[in-house]
Every structure is written in structure tokens, then in C-alpha cells.
Amino acid sequence: MTPENRDDNQAVAFEERVEGLLLDKSKAEEAISGLEIEKAGWLAEKGKFEGKVGDLEKQLSDAKDEVEGCKMAMVSQFEEGFDRAKVQVAFLYPDLDLSALDSLKIVQDGELVDEP
Numbered sequence: 776m777t778p779e780n781r782d783d784n785q786a787v788a789f790e791e792r793v794e795g796l797l798l799d800k801s802k803a804e805e806a807i808s809g810l811e812i813e814k815a816g817w818l819a820e821k822g823k824f825e826g827k828v829g830d831l832e833k834q835l836s837d838a839k840d841e842v843e844g845c846k847m848a849m850v851s852q853f854e855e856g857f858d859r860a861k862v863q864v865a866f867l868y869p870d871l872d873l874s875a876l877d878s879l880k881i882v883q884d885g886e887l888v889d890e891p
Contacts, residue, residue: 854878 857878865873880887 861873861876864871875887877887879890881890
């Protein structure tokens with residue numbers, strides 16, 4: 776093999792290698808482009824879910840506030856009923872001392888004590 780043939784063979788091999796690398800690069804760029812499109816789709820989905828999570832967190836907060844409001848209303852109704860009962864007993868038994876009555880106490884062993 777002459778030096779010229781060897782140079783020609785090396786040049787052809789180099790060109791084939793370059794063409795192969797360019798083809799690989801093209802395939803890689805195509806794959807990257809597809810993945811970027813897929814990533815954009817996933818990011819859009821993520822945004823939708825984040826919005827839904829925000830809405831659900833707001834609904835949960837509102838529900839907790841409503842439950843707390845209902846608890847306070849129940850306590851208020853209980854206290855109002857207790858006060859009405861005291862007034863009725865005072866009306867029926869005007870000489871009875873009701874000052875020791877407390878809606879938060881219970882009778883235990885014959886005494887009014889704080890509920891455990």
C-alpha cells in the first residue's frame with residue numbers, strides 16, 4: 776500500500792467517523808428536543824397540580840375555620856343554656872345561693888371540682 780492510498784484510506788475513515796459523529800449528534804439533539812417538549816408538558820402539569828393543591832389548602836383552611844366557629848357557637852349555646860337554668864332555679868328558689876355553680880365543674884365525692 777502506497778503512502779497515498781494509506782492517506783486516502785485514513786481520510787475516508789476520518790470522514791466516515793465524522794459523519795457518524797454528526798449523525799450521533801443529530802440523534803442526540805433530536806432526543807434532547809423531544810425531552811425538552813416532554814419536560815414542558817410535565818412542568819405545565821406540575822403547575823396545574825400546584826394550583827389544585829393551593830385550592831385544596833384554602834378549602835381545608837376554610838373548613839377548619841368553620842369547624843372552629845361551630846365549636847365556639849356550641850360553647851356559647853351551652854353557656855347560655857347553663858345561665859338560663861341558673862336564672863330559672865333562682866326564680867323558683869329565690870333564697871338559694873347559686874354563686875358556687877360553674878359550668879366547668881362537676882360533682883365528685885360530694886364536692887364541686889374542676890373536671891379532670
